[in-house]
Amino acid sequence: MTGQGQTASSQERTHGARLEWQTAMSETREVEREAERFRHSLSALREEIGRVIVGQRVVIDGVLTCMVAGSHALLEGVPGLGKTMLVRTLSKALGLSFSRIQFTPDLMPADVIGTTVIDEVQSGAKAFEFRPGPIFANIVLADEINRATPKTQSALLEAMQERSVTVGRKTHNLEHPHLVLATQNPLEMEGTYPLPEAQLDRFFFKLNVPFPDREDLHQILERTTTDHAVEPRTVMSRQELLELQALARKVPVAKHVQDFAVRLLLATRPQHPDAPASVRRFVREGASPRGAQAVLMAAKIRALMEGRFAAALEDVRVSALPALRHRVLLNFEGEAEGIKTDSLLEEILKALPEA
Amino acid sequence: MLDGPKSGQVQRLFRAARTASRRQRINAAVRRLLSLLPLPLGYGALALAWVKWAAPSVDTPSALAGHFRLLAYGWVVTLCIPLLGAVSGWLSQRRPQLGALALDRHHQSADRITSALSFSELAADHRSPWMEAAISDALRTVERPNAARAVPLRLPRATWLSVGLALLVVGISRLSPRAEPPRAILPAPQAISAVDLSEDDLAALRESVADLGAGRDNPELSGAIARFNQLVEQLAEHQLDRRQLFQRLAELERSLGAPSELDAAVDAGLRDIASELEKSPLSRPIAEALKQRQLPDAERALRELAERLTRKEKVSDSELERLRKALADASQQSAGRLQRLEEARRNLEQEQRRLLNKKKKDGDAPATPPEAAQADQKRRLDHLERERSEAAGAQQELSQLDRDLAKAAQELMRELGQSADSLRSGAEDVNRMAQKQMTERDKQELKQKLEELKQLLRQGGAGREEHLRQLRQFSERARGKPGGGSGNDPQAGNGPGGKSQGQLVLGPGGQRIPIPMPQQGSGSGGPPSSGNGQGKGEAGSQDWGSGTDPKLQGDPSQLDGKMEDVSAAAVDTGQGSSTSEVVFGAAQRGFTGSRYQKIYTQYHTVAEDVLEQESIPAGYEFYVRRYFQLIRPRTTP
Numbered sequence: 001m002t003g004q005g006q007t008a009s010s011q012e013r014t015h016g017a018r019l020e021w022q023t024a025m026s027e028t029r030e031v032e033r034e035a036e037r038f039r040h041s042l043s044a045l046r047e048e049i050g051r052v053i054v055g056q057r058v059v060i061d062g063v064l065t066c067m068v069a070g071s072h073a074l075l076e077g078v079p080g081l082g083k084t085m086l087v088r089t090l091s092k093a094l095g096l097s098f099s100r101i102q103f104t105p106d107l108m109p110a111d112v113i114g115t116t117v118i119d120e121v122q123s124g125a126k127a128f129e130f131r132p133g134p135i136f137a138n139i140v141l142a143d144e145i146n147r148a149t150p151k152t153q154s155a156l157l158e159a160m161q162e163r164s165v166t167v168g169r170k171t172h173n174l175e176h177p178h179l180v181l182a183t184q185n186p187l188e189m190e191g192t193y194p195l196p197e198a199q200l201d202r203f204f205f206k207l208n209v210p211f212p213d214r215e216d217l218h219q220i221l222e223r224t225t226t227d228h229a230v231e232p233r234t235v236m237s238r239q240e241l242l243e244l245q246a247l248a249r250k251v252p253v254a255k256h257v258q259d260f261a262v263r264l265l266l267a268t269r270p271q272h273p274d275a276p277a278s279v280r281r282f283v284r285e286g287a288s289p290r291g292a293q294a295v296l297m298a299a300k301i302r303a304l305m306e307g308r309f310a311a312a313l314e315d316v317r318v319s320a321l322p323a324l325r326h327r328v329l330l331n332f333e334g335e336a337e338g339i340k341t342d343s344l345l346e347e348i349l350k351a352l353p354e355a
Numbered sequence: 356m357l358d359g360p361k362s363g364q365v366q367r368l369f370r371a372a373r374t375a376s377r378r379q380r381i382n383a384a385v386r387r388l389l390s391l392l393p394l395p396l397g398y399g400a401l402a403l404a405w406v407k408w409a410a411p412s413v414d415t416p417s418a419l420a421g422h423f424r425l426l427a428y429g430w431v432v433t434l435c436i437p438l439l440g441a442v443s444g445w446l447s448q449r450r451p452q453l454g455a456l457a458l459d460r461h462h463q464s465a466d467r468i469t470s471a472l473s474f475s476e477l478a479a480d481h482r483s484p485w486m487e488a489a490i491s492d493a494l495r496t497v498e499r500p501n502a503a504r505a506v507p508l509r510l511p512r513a514t515w516l517s518v519g520l521a522l523l524v525v526g527i528s529r530l531s532p533r534a535e536p537p538r539a540i541l542p543a544p545q546a547i548s549a550v551d552l553s554e555d556d557l558a559a560l561r562e563s564v565a566d567l568g569a570g571r572d573n574p575e576l577s578g579a580i581a582r583f584n585q586l587v588e589q590l591a592e593h594q595l596d597r598r599q600l601f602q603r604l605a606e607l608e609r610s611l612g613a614p615s616e617l618d619a620a621v622d623a624g625l626r627d628i629a630s631e632l633e634k635s636p637l638s639r640p641i642a643e644a645l646k647q648r649q650l651p652d653a654e655r656a657l658r659e660l661a662e663r664l665t666r667k668e669k670v671s672d673s674e675l676e677r678l679r680k681a682l683a684d685a686s687q688q689s690a691g692r693l694q695r696l697e698e699a700r701r702n703l704e705q706e707q708r709r710l711l712n713k714k715k716k717d718g719d720a721p722a723t724p725p726e727a728a729q730a731d732q733k734r735r736l737d738h739l740e741r742e743r744s745e746a747a748g749a750q751q752e753l754s755q756l757d758r759d760l761a762k763a764a765q766e767l768m769r770e771l772g773q774s775a776d777s778l779r780s781g782a783e784d785v786n787r788m789a790q791k792q793m794t795e796r797d798k799q800e801l802k803q804k805l806e807e808l809k810q811l812l813r814q815g816g817a818g819r820e821e822h823l824r825q826l827r828q829f830s831e832r833a834r835g836k837p838g839g840g841s842g843n844d845p846q847a848g849n850g851p852g853g854k855s856q857g858q859l860v861l862g863p864g865g866q867r868i869p870i871p872m873p874q875q876g877s878g879s880g881g882p883p884s885s886g887n888g889q890g891k892g893e894a895g896s897q898d899w900g901s902g903t904d905p906k907l908q909g910d911p912s913q914l915d916g917k918m919e920d921v922s923a924a925a926v927d928t929g930q931g932s933s934t935s936e937v938v939f940g941a942a943q944r945g946f947t948g949s950r951y952q953k954i955y956t957q958y959h960t961v962a963e964d965v966l967e968q969e970s971i972p973a974g975y976e977f978y979v980r981r982y983f984q985l986i987r988p989r990t991t992p
Contacts, residue, residue, distance in 0.1 A: 024484070024487055027484035027487065028487045028491055031488040032488055035488070250483070250485050251485060252489060254470035256466075256469055256470075308467065308492065309485055309486075310467070310470040310471075310489040312467075312470065313456075314465055354452075354453075354456050355450045355453050
């Protein structure tokens with residue numbers, strides 16, 4: 001009796017374990033499928049963008065990362081490098097609404113977020129009606145954002161952060177996904193209003209748009225000077241994009257990777273004992289915790305893009321520059337010496353031990 | 356921890372990660388060890404080289420052992436440095452993920468292994484499907500983790516330096532040590548018991564010869580003084596023992612020579628000349644000076660006489676005649692004395708020959724002239740011979756003066772001026788003799804100093820203790836305690852309570868000598884050199900000592916010595932301080948003050964008179980003079 005009972009119990013346990021294992025295996029396969037779909041979707045999106053935009057792989061990946069992270073990007077580069085084209089292409093490929101705001105000094109907040117007007121209803125009565133501004137698109141291109149006054153900049157940046165707009169006494173939520181891609185020209189500084197540090201922190205990435213190389217220039221000329229115009233197709237729905245955004249947040253991060261990101265963040269702060277000498281000398285203020293969040297989120301997305309299921313140290317390293325370069329503020333000496341935050345961050349990454 | 360079929364594979368990953376981590380720690384330890392190993396190896400090479408080539412030169416085995424000990428300590432310390440480095444290297448690689456990260460790097464798995472191991476350490480219900488997927492992904496990506504390839508054991512570059520130094524150490528150790536040439540063993544310098552004189556004594560000796568030879572151009576005397584000063588400096592440097600010092604003193608004394616007998620003959624000759632010159636009133640001052648051996652005065656008198664003759668003062672012819680006669684007789688005195696001595700010697704020789712002939716004629720008959728008479732004859736002959744020799748020397752010494760006097764006598768009646776010149780020439784002769792006399796006096800004074808030094812040394816030498824004992828006995832007797840109450844210990848039974856001497860003064864060689872003080876009272880007991888028993892005085896008690904001297908002889912109350920009561924009374928004017936008060940006050944003020952100077956002069960004069968008149972040992976003369984020198988009046992304290 002006892003022996004038969006024990007055997008039965010053992011068999012039950014074995015059966016239970018097998019069921020658990022089978023369940024786990026099925027979940028793992030499901031995860032693997034989701035990850036594969038993510039990679040496939042992003043690859044398709046990247047290819048579609050690539051049909052229009054020549055080169056700029058890093059910028060495209062950065063913009064896609066911001067899009068998956070559900071955050072905003074600041075593109076910095078000289079005019080004519082295809083920034084507007086990139087954003088327009090992205091919106092078309094995603095089938096999302098797109099609006100472009102050219103920032104000028106006389107631009108008013110209402111021009112960005114919208115305004116309330118008196119309108120006549122069907123009964124003939126007159127009522128206030130809110131006319132949403134360009135900010136209410138899924139993808140907003142804020143061109144030359146540093147040319148607007150701080151007041152207008154603040155209105156945009158508040159909408160970016162809160163994902164809602166309050167006009168009068170009514171709050172209007174922005175539709176998900178909502179992605180603001182702001183551009184600014186690093187050369188023309190006259191008549192501009194540089195973004196304050198607090199506003200800069202709201203951008204997930206700051207992407208430097210490089211000048212295309214010789215090959216890319218050839219391709220650009222061939223595509224833009226002939227009658228063969230390429231029109232981007234929609235390869236991803238809005239719903240798919242929201243799923244990808246949710247998926248990216250599920251990617252686990254091992255302890256050592258997270259610790260690396262934390263140490264990286266602390267090393268950017270001149271007050272911290274682990275900060276290198278160059279940071280202590282040239283940095284006025286290091287990155288905020290929002291910076292570490294951006295780094296880690298970007299690392300997760302990159303791991304997914306690379307076909308992995310967990311973020312790695314390399315993902316953190318790659319994400320560190322676009323996520324932190326606008327969050328590390330140089331002091332006067334650093335500015336005077338012409339120090340680049342990118343070089344400071346590279347120095348930190350080089351010196352930071354892996355574990 | 357992970358369960359199920361994947362657990363075995365994950366365990367394999369864990370093992371590989373641990374192995375990789377261990378290899379990393381080994382690498383780190385070896386790297387630190389080998390990078391620091393040149394330190395002890397280099398030190399060892401140098402130390403070994405020193406042992407091979409320099410150690411044989413070390414003088415003593417104890418010094419060599421000390422050097423070896425120092426080298427060993429240094430080697431242990433330098434050896435500890437790489438060992439500590441190795442330990443720190445081993446401990447520095449303790450973080451658990453390092454091995455897994457090394458595997459990831461080797462397999463280019465982008466942290467899959469590290470993340471999988473990290474996730475697998477979580478509890479099952481904390482692991483998400485994404486974590487399970489990450490673990491499965493890691494297992495798929497890295498099927499065979501290879502820790503050996505991921506972390507190869509490598510020798511650092513500094514290994515070759517260590518190997519080179521190790522070879523150097525081996526090479527040096529195989530070399531034969533340098534042969535040290537046999538060292539000449541020098542005999543140990545003999546320690547001399549140098550004569551030790553106090554600074555006061557040395558200062559007194561230096562000062563004593565300071566004035567000697569001044570103004571006299573005599574190289575012999577100057578050399579002797581220089582040698583004496585050198586001797587004193589060597590004594591100050593403690594370079595001479597007693598034997599060497601006495602040898603040097605004897606040599607110095609010999610160099611000064613014995614008191615010349617010739618001087619006595621010259622003195623006699625001068626006295627003869629004086630006796631003749633005395634006969635003339637004009638030459639009487641010269642005679643007086645010559646009689647008293649005051650040659651400078653005689654020279655002066657001769658010059659004055661010459662001046663008088665030059666000035667042709669009114670001198671009667673009879674006076675001139677007497678002077679001429681006196682000068683002529685004086686000039687012949689030396690020759691006449693020599694003739695007399697020669698004649699006496701010839702007479703004695705004739706007498707001796709006569710006695711010898713008579714002896715031969717008498718044959719075996721009893722000797723009429725006894726042997727004693729013959730010996731007496733010979734003694735007299737020798738004496739005369741010696742006198743003749745001295746007279747000859749004196750005549751040679753005085754011959755120039757004789758000639759000058761004779762010439763002056765001859766020219767006196769004819770030409771007074773020329774006679775005066777001859778007298779001046781005679782004065783020059785006398786001056787020369789006076790210089791010689793003074794040099795001789797300095798020599799004798801230097802010899803006197805040498806004798807004083809000898810006395811000083813004798814008192815500080817073997818007989819010093821006995822001398823001190825005598826001094827103590829003397830002091831006790833002076834206090835009215837005639838030797839009683841003391842047996843073997845001369846101090847036992849002294850004074851009230853057996854107290855020691857009341858006051859000490861410096862004796863010979865700085866030795867303290869007790870001087871009786873009135874307040875010490877007097878002892879009781881037998882007479883001098885008498886008594887039997889031990890002194891019973893106890894230190895600290897107020898009782899007198901008792902007992903008798905074992906050598907007690909005679910009646911202690913019988914005093915055979917002649918006694919004379921001497922009393923001195925001074926005129927008490929009732930003004931100023933008493934002499935003792937003046938001396939006491941001057942001593943406190945540093946021997947200054949006009950009253951003290953007056954008193955000092957009185958005492959010093961008396962002391963000098965006594966020293967000259969009485970026969971006092973030379974050593975004591977020195978101390979008396981030294982004492983007065985020390986307490987001499989000073990202008991400033």
